[in-house]
Amino acid sequence: MSDDGESPPSAPYPPPVRPVNSDESASPLDLLRHDLTGEGRWSSARPLVHMCGGVDALLTLDASAIDTPRATLEVFDDDGGPLGGAFRRVHEALTTYRFDAEYRAIVSRIFEIARTNQSRPLERRSDPKRIAAAIAWIALMGNMEIGRGRRQLSADLLWYELSVTSCADLGRKIAADLGMRACPDEDPRSLPCADIRLGDVALLHTSTRAWIVAQRDATARAIHQIEQGRAEARPFRRRQDGLVQLRGLELGVLAAVKVQPDGQQRVMVLLGSELDDPEEIVALTVPAAHRLVQLITAALHGPPAAARAVS
DSSP states (O other), rough: OOTSSSOOOSSSSOOOOOOOOOOTOHHHHHHHHHHHTTTTTOOOGGGHHHHHHSSSHHHOOOOOOOTTTTTTTTGTTTTSSSSHHHHHHHHHHHHHHHHHHHHHHHHHHHHHHHOOOOOGGGGGSHHHHHHHHHHHHHHHHHSSSSTOOOOOOHHHHHHHHHHHOOOHHHHHHHHHHOBBBBBTTSSSSSSSSTBOOOOGGOOHHHHHHHHHHHHHHHHHHHHHHHHHHHHOOSEEEOOOTTTTEEEOOOEEEEEEEEEESSSSSSEEEEEESOSOOOSSSEEEEEHHHHHHHHHHHHHHHSOSSSSSSOO
């Protein structure tokens, strides 16, 4: 028994070797999926998930054009009243400003979603022209075509073309009914589409898809590079060839002293090249210090480790 009243281990034993999950074989998109479904450090990718309607939808998204079989005015044939006429006027305005069939299809699809939604947003006590304009605004805002520094059409010009005053508030109310608003904990300024999240890849224009894919892939590459750097910097790493790579910093042992600052005995080991300025100080419990001594003794008297790469 030692003078501190604690018995050292009876015999040296090798350190436990725990499996290390290597990220070497994980693709950038695999790492992005893990991040989005786990800790979610990359908050910049969260709005992209909400735009697409889920993690799987985001990760499988490509920039191909959406199908436009319902892009014509026949979608409104079931509504021959003022609302149908108002949406025809929306299509005419989109055509005037050279918005293609995809955008007209998206407006039509949002109209169909609203028409069958249980909240009945199309039955609001509003002028049909304003309801149609609001849905057009949702479609364009959700695809980042109007808003901060966007391209062809400003919101003010949209209202002018449709002979209405601003319908942005009505658009936000309808979007909320349809579940197309940003989450409460999401910064609405994180994307050019403000707080509108269409949540369905079928409502995303080719240009929007291409932008999302570029943002997604850039984020995935950044995560991959960071994880590669972390993997290379790990002191213990299992390689794909089955070897174990150990990385160590060569330091001199300067001193060791037993202390009892809080009623618990510790052994402080000073490492580095100068005693007045140690590079590292390791605090060990007394049992851990005994274990370290025995492990070092066993390593010094034993053969070099086999099947390991040490750098």
